Structure formats: C-alpha cells, structure tokens
Amino acid sequence: CQFDYQAPVDLLAGRVILVTGAGDGIGRVAARTYAAHGATVILLGRTISKLEAVYDEIEALGAPEPAIYPLNLEGAAWPDYMTMADKLYEAFGRLDGVLHNAGILGRITPVQSYNPELWQQVMQINFNGPVMLQQAVLSLLDQSADASVIFTSSGVGRQGRAFWGAYAASKAATENFAQVLSQELENTSAIRVNTLNPGATRTQMRSNAYPAENPATLRAPEDIMGTYLYLMGADSKGVTGQQFNAQPDR
Numbered sequence: 001c002q003f004d005y006q007a008p009v010d011l012l013a014g015r016v017i018l019v020t021g022a023g024d025g026i027g028r029v030a031a032r033t034y035a036a037h038g039a040t041v042i043l044l045g046r047t048i049s050k051l052e053a054v055y056d057e058i059e060a061l062g063a064p065e066p067a068i069y070p071l072n073l074e075g076a077a078w079p080d081y082m083t084m085a086d087k088l089y090e091a092f093g094r095l096d097g098v099l100h101n102a103g104i105l106g107r108i109t110p111v112q113s114y115n116p117e118l119w120q121q122v123m124q125i126n127f128n129g130p131v132m133l134q135q136a137v138l139s140l141l142d143q144s145a146d147a148s149v150i151f152t153s154s155g156v157g158r159q160g161r162a163f164w165g166a167y168a169a170s171k172a173a174t175e176n177f178a179q180v181l182s183q184e185l186e187n188t189s190a191i192r193v194n195t196l197n198p199g200a201t202r203t204q205m206r207s208n209a210y211p212a213e214n215p216a217t218l219r220a221p222e223d224i225m226g227t228y229l230y231l232m233g234a235d236s237k238g239v240t241g242q243q244f245n246a247q248p249d250r
C-alpha cells in the first residue's frame with residue numbers, strides 16, 4: 001500500500017517538479033525527498049533565506065541542482081503566474097509534477113469573530129493562488145509524457161469542523177477544484193490530479209493549531225513521504241481524481 005511504498009532511488013530521475021511552500025515543514029522535506037530520488041526540483045516560496053537553505057541541503061545530497069523561484073502567493077496576480085510559467089518554460093521546457101503544498105492556518109476561531117481580511121488572505125494563499133498557478137502551468141505539464149499534480153488537503157477539507165473557518169473552506173474548495181480539473185483532463189491529457197491529506201504532522205503549522213500537544217507524539221514529515229513519492233512517480237500513472245491520506249491512522 002502507499003503508506004509504506006518503497007520508491008526506487010531513481011524514481012524521479014529526469015523529472016522536473018515544482019514544490020510550493022518548499023522552505024519549511026512538509027514542503028521542505030518533500031522537495032528534498034524528490035531531489036534525493038533524482039528530480040530537478042523548483043523550490044517556490046516566500047522566504048528566500050529558507051529556500052536557499054533547502055537548496056544547500058539538496059546540493060549537499062549530491063542530487064540534481066534545484067532552482068529557486070521566490071513568490072508570495074498572497075500578493076501574486078495572474079501576470080506574475082504567467083511570468084513564472086514563461087521563465088520555467090525557458091529554463092526547463094516542461095514540468096513533470098507540481099506539489100501544491102504552501103498554505104497558512106489562519107485562526108482557529110468561531111465564524112462570528114473571524115476577521116474578514118484574514119479570511120480573504122487564507123483563501124488567497126490556500127486556494128485562489130494555487131488555482132492561478134495551476135492554470136498557468138497546464139501547458140508546461142502538457143509537455144510531459146506523464147505529469148502528476150498533487151493538491152495538499154486536510155481532514156477538515158473533507159469534512160468541515162467547528163472553528164476551522166477559512167482554512168477548512170479553502171481545503172474543501174481545493175478538493176472540489178481537483179475533482180473539476182481531473183475530470184477535464186482525464187481523457188484529453190496525460191496529467192493526473194489527486195489530493196493528499198498529510199494527516200497530523202510535526203510542523204510549525206500543526207503546533208500553531210494545537211499548542212498544547214506534545215510534538216513528539218506526531219510523525220515527522222520524513223515519516224510520511226511514501227504517498228508523496230507514490231503519487232509523484234510513474235507507479236501512480238493512470239490514478240486521477242482520487243483522495244489520498246499520507247498516514248493510515250490520522
């Protein structure tokens with residue numbers, strides 16, 4: 001099963017993969033893991049110093065040289081995504097995969113007191129930005145014989161939960177968008193589109209959401225990479241429009 005999927009070390013050799021939110025948390029480890037399996041990884045995120053640190057980690061592995069693309073999903077507008085796609089086309093000519101991973105929590109608070117500006121910000125970073133990014137890179141993904149798009153979801157995106165507000169709504173919208181897109185592409189392209197819920201994972205976002213929890217009780221990003229690899233590599237060819245979990249029990 002995909003939880004203990006054992007990826008061949010060259011699973012992603014020759015593949016060009018864009019990871020958003022690659023500077024920290026799950027995205028950082030996913031970028032490193034994809035590179036360690038042979039991918040040329042494009043590290044997209046908003047804090048350049050963090051992206052540079054991941055770049056150095058990947059170099060130290062002796063993996064293919066990554067690229068850094070600084071972009072803040074909050075402020076970015078359609079022309080920025082077009083520029084990004086043009087630059088990626090010039091540098092690589094195609095994309096074989098996208099991991100939409102960047103996201104923010106917003107606040108855990110009742111709808112009644114949810115700050116409307118924060119609500120918009122969460123929707124922009126977690127949903128609208130990724131949608132525009134995805135639109136912009138579709139033609140790059142079409143240049144691949146076998147492209148994989150992974151949208152990061154959450155338990156609260158599959159079933160709403162009190163106090164999770166914009167975060168839950170943004171993840172539910174993401175699930176729905178992945179259904180729309182996967183169906184549109186199913187018979188006309190080689191692009192597969194799936195959603196992945198990492199489950200409770202030891203990161204800054206998780207401890208912001210659950211400040212009283214002992215992080216030592218949680219799996220680390222390194223422990224949940226089986227599904228991230230399975231979905232990005234050729235073993236999931238033909239799998240599209242599905243919802244995945246990265247952990248069996250959460």
Ligand code: NDP
Binds near residue numbers: 027072101197204
């Ligand atoms: P982290 O907060 O550790 O990392 C989030 C990453 O997204 C950071 O690199 C951050 O950059 C980046 N990011 C945030 N805002 C923007 C922005 N405006 N533009 C570009 N990049 C941005 O979170 P996790 O690693 O925990 O979460 C990764 C994904 O997994 C998210 O989509 C999250 O919703 C989802 N998830 C996580 C769970 C968990 O338990 N950890 C459970 C369920 C889902 P920077 O470091 O510069 O702020």
